[in-house]
Amino acid sequence: MLHLVIFHLILLFLSYFAYLTHQACNQFDQQSLLSFQLYIPSSSLNWPSSDDCCLWEGITCDASGNVTRLWLPSKGISGTISPSIGNLTHLSNLNLSHNRLLGPLPVTSFPSLIQLQILDLSYNSLIDEFQSTLLSNHIELVNLSSNRLHGLIPSSYFQQAGNLMSFNVSNNAFTGPIPSSAWIDSSCSVRLPDLSYNDLVARFLLDLEIAPK
Ligand SMILES: *[C@@H]1O[C@H](CO)[C@@H](O)[C@H](O)[C@H]1NC(C)=O
Ligand SMILES: *[C@@H]1O[C@H](CO)[C@@H](O)[C@H](O)[C@H]1NC(C)=O
Ligand SMILES: *[C@@H]1O[C@H](CO)[C@@H](O)[C@H](O)[C@H]1NC(C)=O
Ligand SMILES: *[C@@H]1O[C@H](CO)[C@@H](O)[C@H](O)[C@H]1NC(C)=O
Ligand SMILES: *[C@@H]1O[C@H](CO)[C@@H](O)[C@H](O)[C@H]1NC(C)=O
Numbered sequence: 001m002l003h004l005v006i007f008h009l010i011l012l013f014l015s016y017f018a019y020l021t022h023q024a025c026n027q028f029d030q031q032s033l034l035s036f037q038l039y040i041p042s043s044s045l046n047w048p049s050s051d052d053c054c055l056w057e058g059i060t061c062d063a064s065g066n067v068t069r070l071w072l073p074s075k076g077i078s079g080t081i082s083p084s085i086g087n088l089t090h091l092s093n094l095n096l097s098h099n100r101l102l103g104p105l106p107v108t109s110f111p112s113l114i115q116l117q118i119l120d121l122s123y124n125s126l127i128d129e130f131q132s133t134l135l136s137n138h139i140e141l142v143n144l145s146s147n148r149l150h151g152l153i154p155s156s157y158f159q160q161a162g163n164l165m166s167f168n169v170s171n172n173a174f175t176g177p178i179p180s181s182a183w184i185d186s187s188c189s190v191r192l193p194d195l196s197y198n199d200l201v202a203r204f205l206l207d208l209e210i211a212p213k
Pocket of ligand 1: 063
């Protein structure tokens with residue numbers, strides 16, 4: 001009986017401690033989110049819904065109140081991606097798929113997202129060239145499929161992406177040769193990138209087929 005009481009006291013203490021150590025949203029991150037919202041005038045978001053942005057729809061923070069996840073698929077978001085997204089430097093998961101985002105990727109901002117692991121911007125109307133500096137070397141998954149991205153996919157990109165496991169850029173307007181050696185020889189773990197429905201030259205497919213993998 002006494003054991004049980006002590007056990008419950010310990011539980012109570014621990015949950016109080018957890019409550020005390022929960023930090024409200026990092027104010028700098030909160031400002032960045034409000035700037036992000038300025039660029040998406042029409043959406044079904046009810047931001048800001050409280051003083052603590054960690055409680056807003058689609059937002060997850062770590063224990064210290066830094067925003068780590070921005071997860072807003074299918075929210076009727078139209079507009080562009082604000083450069084202020086680059087100030088969310090603790091972001092690891094970004095999912096804005098199935099919205100109506102237009103225009104370019106904020107290329108000067110993405111390199112600041114040094115913790116980014118998951119990037120899903122599929123099913124939007126983004127128009128841009130792919131930048132070799134776009135993504136962090138923690139990146140594991142890239143889904144940019146079904147947009148209007150164009151230009152070359154630089155091989156240097158894959159050399160930096162040692163943790164990349166999934167890469168889907170199908171249904172865009174990429175052109176030019178794809179050096180398949182880029183990922184066959186490099187350390188990244190992508191085995192079957194999806195590059196379908198682009199204008200990439202067929203030599204790539206040939207190389208991939210004869211590659212000893
Ligand atoms: C949260 O962000 C602040 C400011 O960037 C940083 O000093 C702190 O280490 C971060 N906390 C974690 C858990 O990453
Ligand atoms: C992004 O969200 C959509 C809708 O919920 C989901 O289908 C998709 O799997 C998510 N992307 C990733 C990489 O988990
Ligand atoms: C990012 O934060 C800095 C302050 O450190 C600010 O000057 C800058 O305007 C912010 N960038 C954007 C695009 O909001
Ligand atoms: C994007 O691709 C990833 C990896 O294949 C997948 O998990 C995710 O569901 C895809 N996103 C959507 C919206 O289908
Ligand atoms: C890549 O994305 C497209 C949708 O844009 C989807 O149809 C296809 O199945 C995806 N490929 C892989 C390998 O998941």
